[in-house]
Amino acid sequence: MDGIQRLPLAGKCSILARAPPFHTPVSITRCQYKPIEKPALLPPKSAIKVHFITKHKDRNLTSARAGWFLGLGEKKNVTNLQEIVQAGDPVLHVPAREVRPEEIGSDRIQKIIADMVKVMRGAPGVGLAAPQIGIPLKIIVLEDTEEYIGYAPKEDIKAQDRRPFDLLVIINPNLQKKGNKSALFFEGCLSVDGYRAMVERFLGVEVTGLDRYGQPIKVSASGWQARILQHECDHLAGTLYVDKMIKRTFRTVENLQLPLANGCPKIGVR
Numbered sequence: 319m320d321g322i323q324r325l326p327l328a329g330k331c332s333i334l335a336r337a338p339p340f341h342t343p344v345s346i347t348r349c350q351y352k353p354i355e356k357p358a359l360l361p362p363k364s365a366i367k368v369h370f371i372t373k374h375k376d377r378n379l380t381s382a383r384a385g386w387f388l389g390l391g392e393k394k395n396v397t398n399l400q401e402i403v404q405a406g407d408p409v410l411h412v413p414a415r416e417v418r419p420e421e422i423g424s425d426r427i428q429k430i431i432a433d434m435v436k437v438m439r440g441a442p443g444v445g446l447a448a449p450q451i452g453i454p455l456k457i458i459v460l461e462d463t464e465e466y467i468g469y470a471p472k473e474d475i476k477a478q479d480r481r482p483f484d485l486l487v488i489i490n491p492n493l494q495k496k497g498n499k500s501a502l503f504f505e506g507c508l509s510v511d512g513y514r515a516m517v518e519r520f521l522g523v524e525v526t527g528l529d530r531y532g533q534p535i536k537v538s539a540s541g542w543q544a545r546i547l548q549h550e551c552d553h554l555a556g557t558l559y560v561d562k563m564i565k566r567t568f569r570t571v572e573n574l575q576l577p578l579a580n581g582c583p584k585i586g587v588r
């Protein structure tokens with residue numbers, strides 16, 4: 319999941335400003351609707367080794383990531399990092415397969431996990447799913463830090479119930495909602511570079527799965543961490559946030575602070 323967006327709305331968005339205490343949109347993603355050049359060629363289910371990474375042209379990372387951590391610098395260190403697959407690549411739109419327990423200790427799976435952590439931190443982002451580096455396996459990583467949160471306005475942090483948490487690696491996650499409360503906030507995705515939209519997410523979730531050592535793990539999360547978990551687990555089902563977004567809120571990162579269009583729901587907890 320894309321990092322964090324802090325936008326002082328400073329009177330620019332009357333709709334949001336009228337919705338205290340959740341008056342500041344924040345955070346995550348982007349999306350690219352490109353014409354389909356050719357039919358997606360789906361690989362056989364056994365083709366886990368295939369990285370369906372569409373060959374990307376060299377792109378100017380600076381411009382490609384403009385708005386991502388605005389004013390905080392660009393990618394930290396792109397050297398030897400795998401490229402993040404962008405929307406349209408078939409690997410992002412098909413369900414990932416479970417990792418067999420006996421595979422977890424293998425060099426291959428451990429390297430995939432290490433690569434995912436590096437890519438997430440290098441982006442920087444607060445979450446990443448294996449399909450985003452071209453691997454159709456059910457593995458997610460997530461992490462939020464004091465540093466990242468420090469870039470967000472205090473009112474956003476409070477509205478989103480955002481708190482730091484240590485690195486989490488979850489294999490074969492199974493997500494269940496806790497309660498029926500939900501919230502609408504802007505989010506973004508490292509695989510939909512340059513865009514954001516409001517997405518409704520449950521406020522609380524519980525995720526069970528295996529940790530990087532193959533041990534059972536259970537995570538109870540609320541607020542922003544719960545949103546990140548939902549976003550990343552969606553990736554494993556071949557779902558991007560743009561499949562769930564409030565369409566009329568979709569916008570470029572540069573336009574994140576502009577008023578919502580008529581008919582858009584209010585941002586915040588519902």
Ligand SMILES: [Zn+2]
Nearest residue numbers: 319507508509
């Ligand atoms: Zn994402």
